[in-house]
Amino acid sequence: MYECFINNIHLLFLPPHTSHVLQPLDQSVFGTLKTAYGKQLGYHSHWDCSTVIGKxxxxxxxxxxxxxALTKQNIxxxxxYTGLWPKNMSRPLLNPLLRENTTTPAKQSEEVPKGVSHADASIILASQSSAVxxxxxxxxxELRDHFTLYNKLDGDVTTRRLLFQKVAKGWDEKDHQLAVAQxxxxxxxxxxxxxxxxxxxKVKMSPNSKFADIVAIRRAQIDAGDVDDDSDKSGDPDYPRDDASCIIVVVE
Incomplete structure (x- = not known):
């Protein structure tokens, strides 16, 4: 990081798994490069990449x-497009890859009354023709009284079905109460x-925050004796130096 800083190279660490939205090369240069490369290959109908001529x-x-592809306009x-510069937070947030699926939900069955579940609807239909x-x-x-009364009946199918549905409903209510308590x-x-x-x-420091404080970190390392003071290296002709601005994007 310090080598990049002294050479006027600014690092930008993007969140993981976001290159399809925040990586400028993915959004502009790579697509144009693939198209231009395919066009150039079309001019050579027969070639093998394993041969010298193919290479x-x-x-x-x-x-x-x-x-x-690598033109100033494309870069x-x-x-x-990614909203990194000029800074526009709405661009990545409104990306079609991040927007939720807006398909309309399936219509509810017309046989089930509005606001009533299938289980409750079946109980209502059974109660209309039940003897009890x-x-x-x-x-x-209460359950014991129901079974006592049921044994005295003739065993009508609708009455028996309604009783079993009521028992199942009471069992489900108990399960719900137990789940809520749990x-x-x-x-x-x-x-x-x-x-x-x-x-x-230990809290992991963000790479972007670390790079922003790289000067203070470097000074603390020199004061502690962990690293040598190489501030005089800038005058060395062999030491890399470039005054032009450069931005490097790194995806974790």
């Missing part, structure tokens, strides 16, 4: 494609775990 054609075609348009208007049993004695217990256990004293973890 020579490859270098010639790629050189021409590179000159056509600037890549930075503008069963209630949902919520205690053991989630509350897990939430309380998580709060207790957070309040307990635990070993502090």
């Amino acid at each position: 020579r054609y490859f270098i010639i075609c790629y050189s021409k494609a590179r000159q056509a 600037i348009s890549g930075w503008k 208007l069963w209630s949902t049993p919520r205690r053991r004695d 989630r509350k217990i897990e939430a309380l256990e998580a709060e207790v775990a957070v309040t307990r004293a635990r070993k502090r973890k």
Whole structure:
């Protein structure tokens, strides 16, 4: 990082797995380069990349494609399309690859009343033709009374179906209550775990923040004796130096 800083090279670390949205080369240069390279290959119908002539054609075609793709206009348009420069946060956020699928959901079945689930609708239909208007049993004695009354009946199919549906509904309600209670217990256990004293973890510093403070970090390293003071190297003719601005994009 310090070598890049003293040579006026500014590093920019992008979030992982975002090159298809934030990488300027992916958005402008690479596509144009592939198109130009394919066009150059079309001029040579028969060639084999394993031969000397084929490799020579490859270098010639790629050189021409590179000159056509790596233009100032294409490079600037890549930075503008990604919203990195000029800075425009709305461009990557409105990228079609990040937008949610806006397809309309499937229509609900017309047989099920609006706002009523399939299970409740079947219970309503069964209760209209049942000999006994069963209630949902919520205690053991209620369930026992239902079975006692059921044994005294002739065993009508609709009545039996409605009873079983009511029993299943009561069972589902108990399961729901147990699930809610279990989630509350897990939430309380998580709060207790957070309040307990635990070993502090080392926080990973962002590469962008580290590069922004590279001068202070370098000075601290020199003061601590970890590195030698190479500030005089700038006058060395063998030391790399370039006054032109350069931006390097690195994707983790």
